[in-house]
Amino acid sequence: MPLQGMLAGMNGDAYGFLLTHGGVARRRDLERCGVSGMSIARMVQLGMLIRPRVGWYCLPDVDRRVIEAVRVGGVLTCVSAAAVDGLWVLDEEKLHVCVRGNGSVFRSRTDATRYRAHDERGDVVLHWDDQAWSTSGGYALSRVAYLRHLVSCQSHRSVVSTLDSALHRGVLSDRDLGELRGSVPAVHRSIIDLVDGRAESGVESAARLGFLAAGLPFEVQVVVSEGLRVDFVIDGVIVVEVDGSEFHSGHEAFVADRKRDAFLNALGYRVLHFTYAMVLFDWETVLSTIIIVLRRERAVRAGLSPLPPFRR
Known part of the structure; x- marks a missing residue:
């Protein structure tokens, strides 16, 4: 843990929580780890934490797309999460965010003080998924969870290319692929059968x-x-x-x-x-x-x- 963070009031438990939750934490998570509200404010002031949304905090070296997803009001998923995970993706121009099924208030990806305007909605794709949100706790989705969104959202070429990449890099096992296949609608399963980890790009x-x-x-x-x-x-x-x-x-x-x-x-x-x-x-x-x-x-x-x- 950086010395500056320790001086500002960050302890090992809080830092460990952030590291194991994708660099993201709620205010209550930090307080449960013994970090006071005053210390949280001090760390934000010093740049040791970023507050993308009221009640949510991120480490400053977290990927920009993760921070933007939190700012919108969800968690990164689909091709956006795959790109951050180091997988090959065909198109990551839009930000893909998983949100709760009953979510209704979403912010701009660049400014948490503004609600999403109609002209911004083409930049963000929302994936409404209570199960994935609940399982993740609003932090980082599992690899199978964000790939499930990708399979249902992207073109066949994009899906196969990303899954090939995951298999080739060894971050997705045959067992994971089987779990993924079983979790997507039947109409999408045939494309998963085309995946081949021998492709190098x-x-x-x-x-x-x-x-x-x-x-x-x-x-x-x-x-x-x-x-x-x-x-x-x-x-x-x-x-x-x-x-x-x-x-x-x-x-x-x-x-x-x-x-x-x-x-x-x-x-x-x-x-x-x-x-x-x-x-x-x-x-x-x-x-x-x-x-x-x-x-x-x-x-x-x-x-x-x-x-x-x-x-x-």
């Missing part, structure tokens, strides 16, 4: 779903030679590599990639690279390119000419 998950929808024969994370693994192999002949949003190639990386591609071509593969933006926002181009190349490769294997004769 959300954009790979999106590509995998696209290949499934197109009926393409493919394998994921294929070891094509000792120490050499590729994102996808289509029909045993086309290697598809997907570059993440963080991909930036310097000269050395560029040379290494060209050597890698040359080696794959020498093994008999056709290598195609697609960017993050192409997979997520121009899938039609990605898919049409793969299909054209695949038809040509199949024609070659069948002993047919894949291209029209050259004419001057």
